[in-house]
Amino acid sequence: MFLLVNLKTYEAGTGDAAVRVAEAARDVADETGVRVAVAPQAVDLRAVAETGVETFAQGVDGIGYGSSTGAIHPGAIARAGATGTLLNHSERRLRLAGIDDALNAARDVSLETVVCANNPAQSAAVAALEPDAVAVEPPELIGTGTPVSKADPDIITDTVDRVSEVSDTPVLCGAGITSGDDVESALELGAEGVLVASGVVKSESPRDAMLDLVT
Numbered sequence: 001m002f003l004l005v006n007l008k009t010y011e012a013g014t015g016d017a018a019v020r021v022a023e024a025a026r027d028v029a030d031e032t033g034v035r036v037a038v039a040p041q042a043v044d045l046r047a048v049a050e051t052g053v054e055t056f057a058q059g060v061d062g063i064g065y066g067s068s069t070g071a072i073h074p075g076a077i078a079r080a081g082a083t084g085t086l087l088n089h090s091e092r093r094l095r096l097a098g099i100d101d102a103l104n105a106a107r108d109v110s111l112e113t114v115v116c117a118n119n120p121a122q123s124a125a126v127a128a129l130e131p132d133a134v135a136v137e138p139p140e141l142i143g144t145g146t147p148v149s150k151a152d153p154d155i156i157t158d159t160v161d162r163v164s165e166v167s168d169t170p171v172l173c174g175a176g177i178t179s180g181d182d183v184e185s186a187l188e189l190g191a192e193g194v195l196v197a198s199g200v201v202k203s204e205s206p207r208d209a210m211l212d213l214v215t
């Protein structure tokens, strides 16, 4: 089981608040033995990684060193302390060739890669690029509190089936997940972990929210 907490650009997941969520995530991982990682904005990566929590970037660009103003270089992300990156989140979508470039650039600096996809077919397409994991997140459920594992369970089972035809890439899922029950349903459907944002970041107690998700 892997819980990846995406802080997005929520105010409650930025700057000092990002560090507080990260410390809570680190403690929850230590206390429960469940793998928990946090994905802050790039500018907060170093401070979040210094808490000791496993730290993912929200994305990197498929570029090398040189003249790419405004781009996020995977090497800079790794030096800031991140050990992995999301790619192709539905709020930051890439074309297939861009995903491939970003995957290769991330691999060059040994970043773990979780590629998001909107549906089972896209999940199978990105699985062919052999990321470390695929995360299926139906965009219409993101941020709604209506969990993919209950509202649209076929998306998870179909994704697991389609991906397994292509590679042995593990499948994660996300969108609307807010409780331990939602996580349990996702795992029963074949997911190996979940991506969660608003259910943790916007909660009064991110620690309690994460504990509920993993226990």
Ligand SMILES: O=C(CO)COP(=O)(O)O
Residues within 6 Å of the ligand: 006, 089, 137, 141, 142, 143, 144, 145, 174, 175, 176, 177, 195, 196, 197, 198, 199
């Ligand atoms: O987009 C998500 C995680 O990457 C899911 O967002 P919510 O948990 O807010 O639905």
